[in-house]
Amino acid sequence: MKIGIVGLGYVGLPLAVTFAEAECDIIGVDIDQARVTSLREGHSHVEDIPHERLAGALGRCRFTTRFVELHETDAILVCVPTPLTRNREPDLGPLLGAAQALAGVIRRGQTIILESTTFPGTTRQHMVPLLEESGLRAGEDFALAFSPERVDPGRTDYTLRNTPKVVGGYTPACLEAAVAVYAPVCDEIVRVSTPEVAELSKLLENIFRSVNIALVNEMAILADRMGIDIWEVVDAAATKPYGFMRFEPGPGMGGHCLPVDPFYLTWKAREYDISTEFIELAGKVNQQMPYFCLERAIRALNDVGKSVKGARILIVGVSYKAGVGDMRESPALKILKLLRGRGADVAYHDPHVPELVDLGLRSAELPAGADGVDLAIIVTAHPTVDHRAIAESAQLTLDLRGVTRGLDARVLQL
């Protein structure tokens, strides 16, 4: 099979490499010339795809900015970004741009699958009219389906191969065509009746996480006020063998998916006179967490007779999640800026993020960077960082991730 991938980011590049490893030939298209050039040279910008793995797949991959090369493929997977506008409304620009470009190059017999996360109705109402500008009919001349990407950056136990793949076809025949595309790389395919079911199922997954993270964060704020250890509460509740799923408190939500995708549904729901209260509330609680963390830091310093102004503070872990360097929507940035705004002298350490160009900071070397700082704040707990050593070097540590629990009195938990 010859597979086309449109959008070579966190989603598209791993797909390209995985299909190449399954002996498919790949045409990878991206509008970013610099990205295409560096991929051709074997440089991966996605941590989950090490350079060596990309190098191993290069023989089967052709990376290009030219959509026309997709004409010869059997299937085209669309993995372009779905961001929000400044007004926090869906920005379908990249998606519509890709669909328009595809209309000029697709041919009879191809299967086109949208993987980008989006609101229900995108495939049918937005993709179909643009793709049919080609003169070809969806469901007759070419197959069309939606199949949400479920990648969890940094995760190695669940991959494209062993994570069930949800697929919804524009017609039953489109569904079967899409299933055949994924068969070489996915062990289990979950057929659903329409693209809309598949589109909404992805949003439900993301919203489920966002709401549950907000719930435990709100509980953490309350537990703090009540003088109860939230981590002990979560540990205790998680012993229930059924009806409870463990979520942990933290500094707020980051990444592309959770802070952004739920608002695609909020926007769409308005068309149906529904206001999605859970999504809004979860967003509100999670957005407040960096401010709560700031208050905890100020209180921690105050309790030892110090003010935040002029305090030497080390932020440990600035990416949005452990084990990866992805900075998108990272709450650590917010906390760092808030502390700076209060006059603190802030440095950071993150093995995955060598510098924060906009803030004029480079990752501090350890152990020197933690030595004698007034406060170390563990915002993201990367597995390769020795948090205990940091807690021993710093005068005080505020741990927002519960990785230094029970250490000593100079270590405070969220």
Ligand SMILES: NC(=O)c1ccc[n+]([C@@H]2O[C@H](COP(=O)([O-])OP(=O)(O)OC[C@H]3O[C@@H](n4cnc5c(N)ncnc54)[C@H](O)[C@@H]3O)[C@@H](O)[C@H]2O)c1
């Ligand atoms: N990152 C994740 O963990 C994740 C997980 C599941 C789903 N998703 C969804 O997958 C989609 C892609 O996300 P991502 O993280 O890979 O984004 P990304 O920003 O990492 O990559 C997107 C790529 O698409 C390219 N692009 C933009 N417009 C284009 C166009 N018109 N034509 C061709 N290429 C274009 C960009 O240059 C970029 O290289 C989004 O809808 C996202 O919500 C992401």
